[in-house]
Amino acid sequence: MLNSNIQFYIGEVIENDTVYTLNTSTTNTGEKSVENNETELFTIKVQIDSTSTISAPVFCKPANLNIKQIPQLGEMVLVFKAYNNETYIGEYEREQWYYMTVVSSMSRINNNFHPIFTQTDPSKDDIQKNISLRQPYHGDVLLQGRFGSSIRLGNTHKPQNEAIPRLWGGEEDGSPIVILSAYNKPNSNNDVKLNTEDINTDDSSVYLTTTQRLYNFDLNHTIRTTQSEKDFTKSQLIGTADRITLKSKTDSIILDSERSIEINTPLLYIGTSKNKEPLLHSTAVETILKRLLMVIAGGFRDSSGVACYPILNKLLTDDTMKTSIQQTLNFDIWTDKYKG
Secondary structure, X not given: OOOOOOOOEEEEEEEOOOOOOOOOEEOOOOOEEOOOOHHHOOOEEXXXXXXXXXXXXXXXXXXXXXXXXXXOOOOEEEEEXXXXXXXXXXXXXXXXEEEEEEOOOOOOOOOOOOOOOOOOOHHHOOOOOOOOEEOOOOOOEEEEOOOOEEEEEEEOOOOOOOOOOOOEEOOOOOOEEEEEEEOOOOOOOOOOOEEOOOOOOOOEEEEEOOOOEEOOOOOOOOOOOOOOOOOOOOOOEEEEOOOOOXXXXXXXXXXXXXXOOOOOOOOOEOOOOOOOOEOOOHHHHHHHHHHHHHHHHHOEEOOOOOEEOHHHHHHHHOOHHHHHHXXXXXXXXXXXXXXX
């Protein structure tokens, strides 16, 4: 049985783009064949620290089953040896190397290239971007990708004395907030080491709030039916991007509001026709129809100036037209509930 006291080693990543298997076969030509095997996905090749007794490079699988973080060439990783998928305790034991997190020797989010053994230059194979770290805040769990994406499981905390202050806050300490953001703006200033989520400048973001206010959040148009975006202190789902698309593959998209649905846009098209036109403004249409009724009821004069009231007389004796138009104006889908 393997020793339960696992020993960790530090190694340099010398290959990270090949899927290896522990069992290689030999072809008729004498060449070794490496088979794709799902149990060996995300395997990397590591050169162990020369201070150890392990001289040959080892192939390491990710130790974390749920989160895969493939190291870049020249980065240092923690590795250890444990059982593999073919092991049966006491009968057939096989060992496998595993790797854990990257050693943050350079404190860079994009690449901690710090080769000790091979002096491998990753510039031709790996994408290099000058990405600043997200500012950590008291009590937060922060997950940041190499290229400018991040997930913050945060909270409201006072007082704020961090180097980069939050752009959100509230009166209740410990109120949770979730921020998913993506930004594609590498820093040109190498001295800038920290930044924070900014709903206005990040390329796209989603905010799940509880009691927070977003201090610098401004909509394109003024809200008319409820509190402004900066005054609302209950839970919100806020999404921002250059374009937002919601697609239902087999059923409906449902908008269900207790109070109101407000659509602020210069143009609004509804329907599936290729010749769609902007939606009519129902309040203006209602006003026009009412004025037409008044004109019809008032009658008109002929070319000699004699007053004629055939339409008026018809309306007085038969209210069908007036009643029909009035019923149409009373439809909720026709008349704006909030007028101004």
